[in-house]
Amino acid sequence: MGRAPCCEKVGMKKGRWTAEEDQILTDYIQSNGEGSWRSLPKNAGLKRCGKSCRLRWINYLRSDLKRGNITPQEDDLIVKLHSTFGSRWSIIASNLPGRTDNEIKNYWNSHLSRKLHGNFRKPTVTDVVENAPLPPKRKPGRTSRSAMKPKFIPTSKNPKSLIKANKNEIVLPTTIIEINGDKEDALMDLSSSSVVSGAKEPGLGPCGYGDDGHCNPSINGDLCINDDIFDACFLLNEPDAVHVSSFESNNVENSEPYGSSSASAGHENIESMADDFIDWDLVWREGETLWDEKEDLDSVLSWLFQGDEKESESRQKDSNDFGEPLDFEQENKMAAWLLS
DNA sequence: AAGTATCTCAACCGCTGTGCG
DNA sequence: TCGCACAGCGGTTGAGATACT
Numbered sequence: 001m002g003r004a005p006c007c008e009k010v011g012m013k014k015g016r017w018t019a020e021e022d023q024i025l026t027d028y029i030q031s032n033g034e035g036s037w038r039s040l041p042k043n044a045g046l047k048r049c050g051k052s053c054r055l056r057w058i059n060y061l062r063s064d065l066k067r068g069n070i071t072p073q074e075d076d077l078i079v080k081l082h083s084t085f086g087s088r089w090s091i092i093a094s095n096l097p098g099r100t101d102n103e104i105k106n107y108w109n110s111h112l113s114r115k116l117h118g119n120f121r122k123p124t125v126t127d128v129v130e131n132a133p134l135p136p137k138r139k140p141g142r143t144s145r146s147a148m149k150p151k152f153i154p155t156s157k158n159p160k161s162l163i164k165a166n167k168n169e170i171v172l173p174t175t176i177i178e179i180n181g182d183k184e185d186a187l188m189d190l191s192s193s194s195v196v197s198g199a200k201e202p203g204l205g206p207c208g209y210g211d212d213g214h215c216n217p218s219i220n221g222d223l224c225i226n227d228d229i230f231d232a233c234f235l236l237n238e239p240d241a242v243h244v245s246s247f248e249s250n251n252v253e254n255s256e257p258y259g260s261s262s263a264s265a266g267h268e269n270i271e272s273m274a275d276d277f278i279d280w281d282l283v284w285r286e287g288e289t290l291w292d293e294k295e296d297l298d299s300v301l302s303w304l305f306q307g308d309e310k311e312s313e314s315r316q317k318d319s320n321d322f323g324e325p326l327d328f329e330q331e332n333k334m335a336a337w338l339l340s
Numbered sequence: 341a342a343g344t345a346t347c348t349c350a351a352c353c354g355c356t357g358t359g360c361g
Numbered sequence: 362t363c364g365c366a367c368a369g370c371g372g373t374t375g376a377g378a379t380a381c382t
Contacts, residue, residue: 015350088371
């Protein structure tokens, strides 16, 4: 039996929305709130699919939307974000207040992609991206962070064995990446970064699993790596330089990368991993209450693009798991490496 | 002025993960 | 454990607007 359509197609209106329909939808949502999109058209008296109502509201009718042209600052930010996150329009949009993913996607397709393909521009990160092997494409569908509440986590003894996570626990698998064969530098660069480790909260940052399978920074110095930053690693023009050593920190040399179908002792080439496709959204699992996606992403962005001096100062006082001061010169090198 | 090409962007489509019975 | 409904995502379409010949 095939799946039922999202709404009854017969009798449903399609195409442009009229001002009257907009008013009906706006009035209904202001009275009843968002949600229950499937039943909304019937309750509101609209001959529209629930999906269509949702899209119309989110992309056009919401009061917090910013109208007008994309500013040069926004333009610049979109380019930078796209170079890091690719076509993850919802992530990009979340950092442009008042802009929707659809709007940004359209803007990119109609303005920026063409602009960046012209002959007059300076080389950008996009050049690097285009010359590099394609990163594994994000699978379509609903995979937003907020929707990806952690449900199960691997145990330390067996990563394939899953136990249920508590709501307020930080749950991060461990991945080590090796850059140009220099694991130590890579670890230092990445683990010292709040971008990668999300070290704004106690318990985040260089970490490992305790016997209970939960993140425990005291166990070892391995790092937690943001999947999006890892995605960015795929965008390098020297993909062979990046290797994944391990998923499970307790047995670095002999365990296999998370999501890889083939067991691999030691290093796994990034390109073969791309063939297997690893959904890094799933690799990155966060606790519900301690982790603030927006806040963390803001941290990522300030670090990558603006250089948040205040945060940098506060982190200057930080130290790694071994009590050594963090090396921010190397962190800056990492930023330059990602953006160059 | 008319015909054609190109561009823009609102809306649609198909797919997938989550939640729940 | 399974199957369904729902929500949300990225990709694509196509009507209307604008530019060009």
